Amino acid sequence: MKSWALVTGATAGIGESFTRLLAANNYNIILVARDEPRLEERAAALRSTFAVETVIIKADLSTDAGCSAVEDYITANEVHVLINNAGFGINKAFTASALNSEEDLLNVLVRTPMRLMHVVLPGMKARNKGVIINVSSVAGFIAGGTYSAAKSYLTVLSESLHTELASTQVLVSSLCPGFTRTEFHQRGRMSMKGLPAFMWLDADELVAKSWQDALAGKAISIPGWQYQLLVFFIRNLPRSTVRSMGMNLRRKQRR
Numbered sequence: 001m002k003s004w005a006l007v008t009g010a011t012a013g014i015g016e017s018f019t020r021l022l023a024a025n026n027y028n029i030i031l032v033a034r035d036e037p038r039l040e041e042r043a044a045a046l047r048s049t050f051a052v053e054t055v056i057i058k059a060d061l062s063t064d065a066g067c068s069a070v071e072d073y074i075t076a077n078e079v080h081v082l083i084n085n086a087g088f089g090i091n092k093a094f095t096a097s098a099l100n101s102e103e104d105l106l107n108v109l110v111r112t113p114m115r116l117m118h119v120v121l122p123g124m125k126a127r128n129k130g131v132i133i134n135v136s137s138v139a140g141f142i143a144g145g146t147y148s149a150a151k152s153y154l155t156v157l158s159e160s161l162h163t164e165l166a167s168t169q170v171l172v173s174s175l176c177p178g179f180t181r182t183e184f185h186q187r188g189r190m191s192m193k194g195l196p197a198f199m200w201l202d203a204d205e206l207v208a209k210s211w212q213d214a215l216a217g218k219a220i221s222i223p224g225w226q227y228q229l230l231v232f233f234i235r236n237l238p239r240s241t242v243r244s245m246g247m248n249l250r251r252k253q254r255r
Contacts, residue, residue: 002052006030006079006120008061008070008112009086011038014135014180017207018083023050025211027081030055032070061086061112062104070112071119078127082120084113084154085135089147102146109150114157121161121170130170133214134158138178138227141234143243151176155220162219173214177206178227199226 005022009015010031019029023046031039031046036058043054057073059066074082087109090097113134124130136158140151158174165172180201206223213221222228234242 002026002028003080004028004030004078005081005083006032006070006074006116007083007085008032008116009135011035011042013085014175014177014203014207015083015085016042017203018085018133018211019046020050021204021207021211022081022083023052026052028053028055030057030073030079032057032059032061032086034058034060034066062107067107067112067115071115074116074119074123078123079120080124080127080129081131081133082116083133083135084116086112087135090145094145105146106150109147110153113154117157117161124170125165125168128169131214132158132161132170132172133210134172134174136174136176138176138222138231138234140176141231141242142245159219171214171217173210173218173221175206175210175213175221175223176227176231177201177223178230180206201227 003026005027007015007018007022007029010019010029011033015033019031019042023029029043029046029052031043031054033039036056039056039058043056046052046054055073057070059069061067061070088105090101090105092101094102117132117134120130120132124132134154134157136154137147137151139148140155142148155174155176158172161172178201179199180203201224209223210221222231234245
């Protein structure tokens, strides 16, 4: 019997890459997203290509009802792999953004992953087996508004759970990618014109690296030499410099 993997934000980008990697590794896939036609399309492609079973959950994870729908599914069914990937960015300064947008971002990037982990972990601990990958970001190491703060939360919580579960076979890892060729920046209407080509990552490659690192028991996965080097400097530079870097980057993205 195949195990089941649940992926949020499963219809595009990093989430979609995870669905294919996991299906190729013989997992049945539970796809979570808001766009039902795309969910159906992706599920059909996975069934056809990999001969796996699929379940789709149409849910807006910025809402309590959407988050609860996924929690209810996890409670009623065994989930062996959880990929918390759903997310979005806000292309406005905090002092100029709408409060409801900021709240939606926190709900999707912070509340939902926390709640889904809290629901899925008892079953994983009872079976003494499971994998959780939280898709965070190198932005969590800098100061770049609510998005950076939310990703920092996700990385730190992943590290905490990794340590808490160290004596078990339940693996928790935080994936911290840099700029990746997905729909993320277009959806957020962010300007990326000045970014050098070598700074872009490939979604399939970084997902493969993340999965490899998670199975190897690594708490944090940072794909790409360029971002490993960047994080090294961020960790060693004065925090005042890091703050300036982060906010300058955010300003350039808003142009």
